[in-house]
Amino acid sequence: MFGVFAVFAARCLLVTLFFPFSALDKILNFKQAVGQAALAAPSRSVAEILIYCGLGVEIFMSLAVLTGVADRLAAFILAGYCIVTAILWKQFWKATDFRLTGESLGRETFWDFLKNLAVAGGFLMLAFGATADGAANFLEYPLSSSHPYALVGERGR
Numbered sequence: 345m346f347g348v349f350a351v352f353a354a355r356c357l358l359v360t361l362f363f364p365f366s367a368l369d370k371i372l373n374f375k376q377a378v379g380q381a382a383l384a385a386p387s388r389s390v391a392e393i394l395i396y397c398g399l400g401v402e403i404f405m406s407l408a409v410l411t412g413v414a415d416r417l418a419a420f421i422l423a424g425y426c427i428v429t430a431i432l433w434k435q436f437w438k439a440t441d442f443r444l445t446g447e448s449l450g451r452e453t454f455w456d457f458l459k460n461l462a463v464a465g466g467f468l469m470l471a472f473g474a475t476a477d478g479a480a481n482f483l484e485y486p487l488s489s490s491h492p493y494a495l496v497g498e499r500g501r
Contacts, residue, residue, distance in 0.1 A: 347495065348493050348495070351492050351493060352410070352492075352493070355409055355410055355470075355492065356410065358409065358463070358466055358467065358470070359406035359409050359410060359422075361463065362401075362402035362403075362405075362406045362422070363402055363403055363406030363407065366402050367399055367402040367403050367406075370395055370398065370399050370402070371399070374395065377395045378391045378392050378395050379391075380433065381394045381395050381398075383433070384432040384433060398425070398429075401421060401422070401425050402425075404418075405418040405419075405421050405422045405425070406418075406422070409422070409467075409470065412489050412490065412491065412492045412493060413489060414487050414488075414489065415470065415489055415490055415492065416470070416471045416472075416482055416486065416487075416488060416489070416490055417471070417486050417487055419467040419468070419470035419471040420467070420468070420471040420482070420486070422464075422467045423464040423465075423467035423468045423471065424464075426460045426461070426463045426464035426467065427460070427461065427464050429460060430456075430457045430460035430461055430464075434453050434454075434456045434457035434460060435453070435457075436450050436451070436453040436454035436456075436457050439451075439453055442454070470490070473490070
């Protein structure tokens, strides 16, 4: 029973950034979210579409990771989401004040960029597993579940 709780707790920690917090923030502060998305989108209407898509990814992929239903594909999508958002909104390389010491918005953005990549790595580990053949298995069976709550001997049933 501890194993099931530990796996669920680990998955909760992995998705809690997106669901409920980021998703709820997008709902409560929709105009501000669209404003931020507009910085990387060609128009305000495209920015709105991006926010709705992001909201869908954050809610549905997080729920899939938590429930174990197509969790590997959901984790893969969330990894891509983390990478894309890092590239579009954590552009530390554009900062004019990137310094190693003292106040520096560029350095702070750099750390946020790296955190996005680290979370993406966690999701990729969930998608591929911890073995070398995991990526090949994922590509062969992308909709399969990792059966996160099955105890030893119950997998494959």
